Amino acid sequence: GDSVTQMEGPVTLSEEAFLTINCTYTATGYPSLFWYVQYPGEGLQLLLKATKADDKGSNKGFEATYRKETTSFHLEKGSVQVSDSAVYFCALSDRTTGNQFYFGTGTSLTVIP
Amino acid sequence: KAGVTQTPRYLIKTRGQQVTLSCSPISGHRSVSWYQQTPGQGLQFLFEYFSETQRNKGNFPGRFSGRQFSNSRSEMNVSTLELGDSALYLCASSFGPGAYQPQHFGDGTRLSIL
Numbered sequence: 001g002d003s004v005t006q007m008e009g010p011v012t013l014s015e016e017a018f019l020t021i022n023c024t025y026t027a028t029g030y031p032s033l034f035w036y037v038q039y040p041g042e043g044l045q046l047l048l049k050a051t052k053a054d055d056k057g058s059n060k061g062f063e064a065t066y067r068k069e070t071t072s073f074h075l076e077k078g079s080v081q082v083s084d085s086a087v088y089f090c091a092l093s094d095r096t097t098g099n100q101f102y103f104g105t106g107t108s109l110t111v112i113p
Numbered sequence: 114k115a116g117v118t119q120t121p122r123y124l125i126k127t128r129g130q131q132v133t134l135s136c137s138p139i140s141g142h143r144s145v146s147w148y149q150q151t152p153g154q155g156l157q158f159l160f161e162y163f164s165e166t167q168r169n170k171g172n173f174p175g176r177f178s179g180r181q182f183s184n185s186r187s188e189m190n191v192s193t194l195e196l197g198d199s200a201l202y203l204c205a206s207s208f209g210p211g212a213y214q215p216q217h218f219g220d221g222t223r224l225s226i227l
Binding site for chain 1: 119146148155158161203205215216217218219220221
């Protein structure tokens with residue numbers, strides 16, 4: 001079945017450090033891929049998405065490229081800020097399985113000044 | 114444009130009781146999904162409704178049920194509450210059940226079972 005695997009946290013970085021959060025997926029068909037972010041006490045917010053191979057999603061300095069050959073969708077940011085501290089979820093939606101969303105377990109990021 | 118609204122934000126119940134949670138989607142969105150979020154299990158899909166019909170269902174017991182009304186608002190019901198049902202319940206809406214359609218989440222209802 002479809003699934004998403006993302007790197008275990010928590011991740012702690014200093015401000016202005018480079019961020020990578022790994023995400024790999026297993027899907028029956030050709031899924032759309034998403035990164036969501038959850039700030040404390042809030043629901044999930046869409047951060048970026050990519051709907052086909054080699055697409056790059058980007059938002060707020062974050063980027064992720066849909067790599068079909070490695071079934072990956074790693075999240076990157078060149079210079080993190082304290083305000084980026086949150087939990088990040090990788091997710092997929094696969095038309096083959098009725099467009100149900102599958103989420104990774106989340107990676108907690110803390111950025112220290 | 115108002116976001117997804119979930120009520121109530123917090124709820125405390127005791128074992129054996131039942132509870133109903135409400136979700137109002139973004140105006141124009143017709144698909145509503147429900148998730149249970151816990152520290153140990155992460156986000157687990159409960160069910161999805163589109164045009165008042167349940168389209169998908171996750172692996173939860175029959176104590177968990179839902180429905181969607183003609184105005185796309187949705188309710189989730191949990192009967193015979195157990196301690197393990199303590200969680201953050203999230204509702205998400207989208208225009209439709211398409212793979213390209215991102216889901217927009219509410220802030221959740223935090224349910225605590227005593």
